[in-house]
Amino acid sequence: TLKASWEARSSKACPNAGLTNLRWGLGGAQEWGQHPPVSRVPNGADFVRQEPNADWDDLWDQFEERRYLSARRWKGGEDPYRLHAFNQRESERIPSDRAVRDTRHHRCTTLHYSQDLPPTSVVITFHNEARSTLLRTIRSVLNRTPVHLIHEIILVDDFSDDRLIRSRIRGADVAKAGVLTFLDSHCEVNKDWLLPLLQRIKEDPTRVVSPIIDIINLDTFAYVAASSDLRGGFDWSLHFKWEQLSPEQKAKRLDPTEPIRTPIIAGGLFVIDKAWFNHLGKYDSAMDIWGGENFEISFRVWMCGGSLEIIPCSRVGHVFRKKHPYVFPDGNANTYIKNTKRTAEVWMDEFKQYYYAARPAAQGRPLGNVQSRVELRKRLKCHSFKWYLENVYPELRIPEESLYQTGIIRQRQSCLESHKSEDQELPILSLNPCNSSKGTVPKAQEWTYTYNHHIRQQQLCLSVYTLFPGSQVLLSPCKEGDNKQRWGKVGSHLEHIASRFCLDTESVGDTNESIKELVINPCESTAMSQRWDMVMS
Ligand SMILES: [Mn+2]
Numbered sequence: 306t307l308k309a310s311w312e313a314r315s316s317k318a319c320p321n322a323g324l325t326n327l328r329w330g331l332g333g334a335q336e337w338g339q340h341p342p343v344s345r346v347p348n349g350a351d352f353v354r355q356e357p358n359a360d361w362d363d364l365w366d367q368f369e370e371r372r373y374l375s376a377r378r379w380k381g382g383e384d385p386y387r388l389h390a391f392n393q394r395e396s397e398r399i400p401s402d403r404a405v406r407d408t409r410h411h412r413c414t415t416l417h418y419s420q421d422l423p424p425t426s427v428v429i430t431f432h433n434e435a436r437s438t439l440l441r442t443i444r445s446v447l448n449r450t451p452v453h454l455i456h457e458i459i460l461v462d463d464f465s466d467d468r469l470i471r472s473r474i475r476g477a478d479v480a481k482a483g484v485l486t487f488l489d490s491h492c493e494v495n496k497d498w499l500l501p502l503l504q505r506i507k508e509d510p511t512r513v514v515s516p517i518i519d520i521i522n523l524d525t526f527a528y529v530a531a532s533s534d535l536r537g538g539f540d541w542s543l544h545f546k547w548e549q550l551s552p553e554q555k556a557k558r559l560d561p562t563e564p565i566r567t568p569i570i571a572g573g574l575f576v577i578d579k580a581w582f583n584h585l586g587k588y589d590s591a592m593d594i595w596g597g598e599n600f601e602i603s604f605r606v607w608m609c610g611g612s613l614e615i616i617p618c619s620r621v622g623h624v625f626r627k628k629h630p631y632v633f634p635d636g637n638a639n640t641y642i643k644n645t646k647r648t649a650e651v652w653m654d655e656f657k658q659y660y661y662a663a664r665p666a667a668q669g670r671p672l673g674n675v676q677s678r679v680e681l682r683k684r685l686k687c688h689s690f691k692w693y694l695e696n697v698y699p700e701l702r703i704p705e706e707s708l709y710q711t712g713i714i715r716q717r718q719s720c721l722e723s724h725k726s727e728d729q730e731l732p733i734l735s736l737n738p739c740n741s742s743k744g745t746v747p748k749a750q751e752w753t754y755t756y757n758h759h760i761r762q763q764q765l766c767l768s769v770y771t772l773f774p775g776s777q778v779l780l781s782p783c784k785e786g787d788n789k790q791r792w793g794k795v796g797s798h799l800e801h802i803a804s805r806f807c808l809d810t811e812s813v814g815d816t817n818e819s820i821k822e823l824v825i826n827p828c829e830s831t832a833m834s835q836r837w838d839m840v841m842s
Pocket of ligand 1: 489
């Protein structure tokens with residue numbers, strides 16, 4: 306439910322006035338120790354109505370911060386990490402309006418922004434948040450943002466019966482400004498954080514922008530600058546990670562104030578044009594609580610015509626926790642799987658197979674109904690996931706083990722074959738007449754040529770132990786990165802990469818011509834015994 310909505314309006318007569326001219330309403334009770342009176346709004350959310358214009362200073366004076374904080378204080382002797390997974394005692398020792406170091410690049414201070422940036426509704430969703438951190442979040446916004454740019458601050462307390470994602474939608478739905486700013490409830494915004502974000506959206510409302518997220522230490526609450534060379538990335542299991550920009554990307558960045566295009570946003574801290582947010586389908590409201598929703602919204606923004614940026618001149622500190630203090634109704638991992646599975650099914654096309662390969666537990670799991678999200682994607686005529694991979698995140702490589710070809714390795718009418726005899730531990734190699742019938746290849750003659758240059762049958766790879774001419778080629782267990790198992794296809798030769806010799810055949814003994822052994826020998830372009838044809842599908 307919506308607990309409180311504050312409307313901040315600058316006095317028209319004095320648009321550039323400081324916070325002393327902020328007009329705002331805290332609702333009936335200027336004291337958060339008690340439940341404030343609520344009014345019902347059409348969408349069913351409860352929120353505090355704005356008071357008739359009152360002076361900001363007066364209201365802040367009337368607000369009994371100490372009483373508000375002491376109602377839920379850490380009690381001596383208790384584990385200060387128990388409730389919130391950060392040091393509650395330390396958070397309460399720190400003033401609600403403390404100063405933080407300006408962590409921006411010095412060049413950011415020389416930038417100029419439009420005079421008529423659009424004002425924003427700040428939406429802060431929370432769930433059992435510590436009062437000290439929530440209060441510091443709000444005070445930092447009020448202290449470090451030009452008054453006329455904050456239309457209102459909306460606090461959405463889900464009172465543990467709603468879900469974080471749906472709370473964000475509710476907050477967005479009641480917001481009155483044209484731009485939405487989603488913030489977490491344990492943040493501290495830094496100097497001029499909002500201006501560069503709004504500037505990018507004013508220039509192009511399809512941009513979805515986020516600040517660099519500085520680190521508020523969860524033990525000491527020290528404010529630490531984060532690297533400005535990071536962007537959001539992920540792996541095929543849909544696990545988010547911060548990634549260093551590549552050396553090439555860094556080399557291209559001559560101006561440290563320039564936005565960084567990011568394949569994915571980290572989560573709950575971003576600014577988006579409200580009409581664009583609504584047009585794109587808000588959030589997937591069938592997702593549970595938290596986790597995975599940043600993938601869904603990121604794919605959707607990019608694939609449906611927008612872009613995601615990290616703006617280096619905007620800095621917001623955030624308390625990163627090692628674990629989530631929420632109780633997930635269905636268990637943490639299951640919630641994450643459900644949410645990411647919905648994302649994979651709706652947005653990843655044929656590439657979802659790599660998600661399932663990386664996260665086998667997702668197979669056969671319930672994901673609910675995704676029909677309306679599939680229709681949304683159709684209606685918006687969004688790009689394919691292939692387009693996203695090629696244009697936004699080419700660094701995400703197709704898993705290597707999935708790039709392979711399977712078929713036969715032929716020399717004239719004979720095929721490379723494996724034989725298992727009873728007295729030997731591993732099968733031996735030989736060359737025998739090809740006997741595929743009706744397109745079905747016998748298992749003994751079927752080979753897989755992998756992306757990392759293995760020629761394999763199940764777990765066994767073509768290997769060479771000694772790098773001399775005439776050395777025998779054997780089957781042995783595949784080892785990742787073993788050069789003695791790697792083969793390159795060079796014309797009609799199969800070149801052994803470690804020795805630079807070629808796969809060759811030699812007759813064994815002199816009585817039976819048909820028994821041929823596999824060896825390596827110096828490559829000879831004219832040798833018929835070194836000619837191979839890989840007939841692969
Ligand atoms: Mn957080």
